Amino acid sequence: MQRQEAVMKKYNGKSAFGGIAIGKSIVYRKKEDQVRRSHITDVDAEILRVNKAKERAKEELQKLYEKAFVEVGEENAMIFEVHQMMLDDQDYMDSITHMIKNEEINAEFAVAATGDNFAGMFQAMEDEYLRERAADVKDISNRLIKILQGNKDNVTESDEPYILVADDLAPSETLQLDKSKVLAFVTRKGSTNSHTAILARMMNIPALIGVDYDEDCDGKSAIVDGYEGTFIIEPEKEIADTLIKKQQNELYKKKLQQELKGKENITKDGKKIEIYANIGSVSDVAGVLQNDAGGIGLFRSEFLYLEKNTFPTEEEQFLAYKTVVENMAGKKVIIRTLDIGADKQVDYFCLEKEENPAMGYRAIRICLNQPDLFKTQLRAIYRASVYGKVAIMYPMIISVDEVKKIKEIVKLVKEELTLQGIPFTEVEQGVMIETPAAVMISDQLAKEVDFFSIGTNDLTQYTLAIDRQNPKLDPIYDAHHPAILRMIQMVIENGHKGGCWVGICGELGADTTLTEEFLSMGLDEVSVSPNLVLSMRETVRNIDLSSSK
Amino acid sequence: MKEFSYVIKDALGIHARPAGLLVKKAGTFKSDITITKGEKTADSKKIFTVMSLGVKQGDEITIRFTGEDEEEAYTVIETFIKENL
Numbered sequence: 001m002q003r004q005e006a007v008m009k010k011y012n013g014k015s016a017f018g019g020i021a022i023g024k025s026i027v028y029r030k031k032e033d034q035v036r037r038s039h040i041t042d043v044d045a046e047i048l049r050v051n052k053a054k055e056r057a058k059e060e061l062q063k064l065y066e067k068a069f070v071e072v073g074e075e076n077a078m079i080f081e082v083h084q085m086m087l088d089d090q091d092y093m094d095s096i097t098h099m100i101k102n103e104e105i106n107a108e109f110a111v112a113a114t115g116d117n118f119a120g121m122f123q124a125m126e127d128e129y130l131r132e133r134a135a136d137v138k139d140i141s142n143r144l145i146k147i148l149q150g151n152k153d154n155v156t157e158s159d160e161p162y163i164l165v166a167d168d169l170a171p172s173e174t175l176q177l178d179k180s181k182v183l184a185f186v187t188r189k190g191s192t193n194s195h196t197a198i199l200a201r202m203m204n205i206p207a208l209i210g211v212d213y214d215e216d217c218d219g220k221s222a223i224v225d226g227y228e229g230t231f232i233i234e235p236e237k238e239i240a241d242t243l244i245k246k247q248q249n250e251l252y253k254k255k256l257q258q259e260l261k262g263k264e265n266i267t268k269d270g271k272k273i274e275i276y277a278n279i280g281s282v283s284d285v286a287g288v289l290q291n292d293a294g295g296i297g298l299f300r301s302e303f304l305y306l307e308k309n310t311f312p313t314e315e316e317q318f319l320a321y322k323t324v325v326e327n328m329a330g331k332k333v334i335i336r337t338l339d340i341g342a343d344k345q346v347d348y349f350c351l352e353k354e355e356n357p358a359m360g361y362r363a364i365r366i367c368l369n370q371p372d373l374f375k376t377q378l379r380a381i382y383r384a385s386v387y388g389k390v391a392i393m394y395p396m397i398i399s400v401d402e403v404k405k406i407k408e409i410v411k412l413v414k415e416e417l418t419l420q421g422i423p424f425t426e427v428e429q430g431v432m433i434e435t436p437a438a439v440m441i442s443d444q445l446a447k448e449v450d451f452f453s454i455g456t457n458d459l460t461q462y463t464l465a466i467d468r469q470n471p472k473l474d475p476i477y478d479a480h481h482p483a484i485l486r487m488i489q490m491v492i493e494n495g496h497k498g499g500c501w502v503g504i505c506g507e508l509g510a511d512t513t514l515t516e517e518f519l520s521m522g523l524d525e526v527s528v529s530p531n532l533v534l535s536m537r538e539t540v541r542n543i544d545l546s547s548s549k
Numbered sequence: 550m551k552e553f554s555y556v557i558k559d560a561l562g563i564h565a566r567p568a569g570l571l572v573k574k575a576g577t578f579k580s581d582i583t584i585t586k587g588e589k590t591a592d593s594k595k596i597f598t599v600m601s602l603g604v605k606q607g608d609e610i611t612i613r614f615t616g617e618d619e620e621e622a623y624t625v626i627e628t629f630i631k632e633n634l
Contacts, residue, residue: 082569085596092597118597127603133565137597 006220006234013186013211014474015229016197020247021163021184021206022240025222025233027215028166035145037109046100050107053147054093058084060143083140092118092137108148115141150218163222165213165231169196179203184224186211186231191471198507202280204531210471260534260541261292267519268544274525275536276332278505282320285327287530292537295332295389297453297527298505299324301377302339310348311373317380325388334391334453334527335381336432337374339363358461363396368405378413382424391428393453398437403448432505434458439487446498452491453527456506460484479508489521496522503527512539520545551623552613559634562605567633572596574629580616582626 040046061080068077086092092114099110115138122134161181168189185200185207192209200207206226213231223232223243232239265275276297277288288296304312304320325333340346341362354360367374381392394406410429417424433439434455442452456479461468463484466477488504495502503525508514510528512535518526519540528536557563563571575582575593582593586608591598593612604610612630614622 078566078569081573082565082596085569085572089595089597091595121597121601125601125603127562127605130564130600130603133600136565 008236008239009214009217009233011211011213011231011233013208013229013231014192014471015226016185016190016192016194016207016209017200017205018226019184019204019206019224019250020226020243021224022244022247023161023163023183023222024158025163025165025186025217025220026158027213027218028164028169035108035112036106038106039104040100040106041104043101043104046107047097049148050093050096050100050111050144053107053144054087056147057087057140057143060147061087079136083136083143086137086140087144108145111141111144111148163224165211165217184208184226186213186224188212189471191469191474194469201507202278202284202529202531204529258534260537263537263541265294265537265540267540268542269546271519271543271545273519273523273540274503275533275540276334276503276525276527277530277533278527279324279530282323284530285324289327291530291533293331293530293533295334296324296328297334297503297525298393299333299335300339301335301337305338305340305346305349308348311376314376314380314383317377318383321381321384321390322387325384325390328388330388332389332391332428334393334428334430336393336395337364337367337377337381339395340366358458358467364394364402364406365396367394368402368409371409374409375413375416378410379417382413382417382427383422385425385427386423390425391430391451393430393432393451395432395455396434396458397431397445398435400441400444400448403431403445407448430500433491434462434506436463436487439491442491442494443498446495446500449500451500452495452502453525454488454491454502454504454506454509456484456488456504456508459487459506460508463487479511480514484508485514485517488518488523492521492523501525510536512536515539516543516545519543550613550615551619552611553623553627554609554611555627555630555634556609557604557606557634560606562608563599563602563634565600568596568599570633571626571629572599574626575622578614578616578618578622578625580614580619580622582622583613585611585613 061084065077065080068080095114095117096107096110099105099113100107118137119134122137123131125131158181161183163184163186164177164182165186168187169185182203182205184205185196187196187209188211190196190209194209197207197209206224208224208226208229208231211231217233220233221235223235223240225232225243235243264272266272274294276295277291277293278298278300279285279288279296280300281303304317321335339362340349341351341357341360349366351361381390384390394403397403414424428450430449430451430453431438431445432455433442433452436459438445439459446452457468460466460477460479460481464477464481466473468477492502501524504518504523505527509526510532515536526536559567572594584591584593584599584602586602586604589602591602593599612626614626616622
């Protein structure tokens with residue numbers, strides 16, 4: 001189908017997650033793309049464009065006709081033939097070409113205007129059946145416009161899996177993707193710690209950031225090398241072959257890890273640690289069970305608030321929690337209360353614009369300031385507790401006072417439920433340690449709760465005073481900074497003294513170069529992306545703390 | 550020039566499918582073929598004008614053929630209309 005020689009192009013970026021993906025690349029277009037009117041100088045060229053687009057449209061319709069003929073019979077397939085005739089209709093084409101000639105405007109606009117006019121003609125008819133034909137003429141016009149614009153307006157229209165290429169993707173946009181079709185993420189913006197990077201790790205697919213791709217890569221075959229950080233369009237055979245081999249090696253390694261299922265998370269010298277998984281939606285539970293995690297160490301509840309235009313009801317929340325808890329069949333599920341703010345904006349919350357949203361009105365601060373909102377979530381969680389083993393943790397804690405206020409509200413919720421005869425059971429109470437303040441008073445906090453979970457992403461951000469969404473700062477963002485490691489040690493010691501177990505749910509927990517150190521500090525639990533559970537287990541089983549270094 | 554008149558029997562009148570077939574058939578002939586309903590006349594090789602006539606059940610239409618193959622066109626189209634509409 002391509003007349004020109006395929007020219008290989010290579011783009012360099014930074015890896016946000018490893019792995020090799022091979023497939024068609026699709027450039028993400030936001031839905032607001034509209035037909036714009038623009039002045040053109042070469043009328044003949046524009047008319048040629050329209051005629052070419054028309055031929056392409058007729059080919060598409062021919063394929064549709066043939067498919068429909070087989071599936072629903074000739075009579076019902078006829079409509080595609082009618083569409084072809086509409087495209088060929090002299091009046092229709094004349095209208096378009098006259099507009100291009102007389103007004104010197106672009107083909108897309110001429111087609112859109114003609115489509116609207118003809119549709120209007122049908123809509124004005126008495127006969128209802130004819131009025132409905134307005135939809136047909138709009139349909140063929142849109143088909144022409146899409147071909148002229150040379151893109152797909154909606155990524156999810158792809159039948160086959162694809163590599164998603166975008167300038168950047170907001171959390172709400174990635175939420176709407178059919179994730180089973182995405183092979184990899186390639187973005188121009190973003191940093192290794194931004195939302196898409198984290199999502200890619202959760203999905204276990206390669207991700208690149210900082211790739212200055214050309215828009216014409218849309219629809220072309222491509223390879224993403226998540227190890228080297230390269231994005232290759234129309235790769236030459238040799239290069240493609242090498243990368244395919246690399247991909248196969250990785251798959252083989254992963255297969256080996258599967259053999260670790262059912263084995264204990266225990267070091268050679270007998271030290272145990274819980275390996276749990278982090279999830280952000282109900283459907284992620286499948287991955288948790290497949291990868292044999294011991295529980296869910298972080299159930300991010302934001303998805304309930306992000307997918308909607310209004311606050312989720314207690315019932316909606318309850319059903320989501322119940323489903324996850326039930327599916328985990330008695331394995332612990334730690335639900336984190338809503339952590340909205342910063343990079344997870346939602347309009348209906350009516351949050352004011354802030355200079356520093358990362359340090360602003362968010363998470364537990366919203367909950368304590370809007371107790372009704374908080375109680376709804378707490379009620380839903382407590383109601384779900386009877387279906388399995390549930391724990392709660394509260395984000396962004398900075399004081400004992402906050403925890404005391406939380407406990408009062410929890411007490412109220414329990415009293416209400418008891419009064420209403422709604423059953424619930426005991427729910428372990430924990431806090432996220434993700435602010436330097438919380439670290440420094442962890443000895444006092446330990447007396448108030450049952451466990452700590454260290455949110456290393458935000459803790460590192462606040463401690464090193466580095467914005468994790470600014471790629472410029474990546475070179476100085478040292479996740480292994482001694483300040484952080486000392487903090488973790490302190491939190492574990494204080495936690496244990498106060499009778500708490502301590503875990504890590506941030507990304508540092510998945511860093512296998514630190515696992516031995518964490519184990520010797522006495523870390524009780526680590527919670528990682530589901531697909532990292534087994535490699536974490538392998539790492540733990542190969543550690544021998546008793547051998548001196 | 551040849552012509553014939555006909556009263557539409559089909560409950561749906563000239564709708565998308567037969568309009569398409571009619572336009573397709575008319576297109577195979579060299580002659581000019583027009584359809585008239587009341588005051589309005591449409592070129593039967595142009596699907597939008599045929600449809601815009603809004604021919605319904607009970608309407609009377611007149612089909613006119615002018616050109617070198619008008620005899621053949623007349624026979625084929627008359628048969629088509631009587632069988633489908």
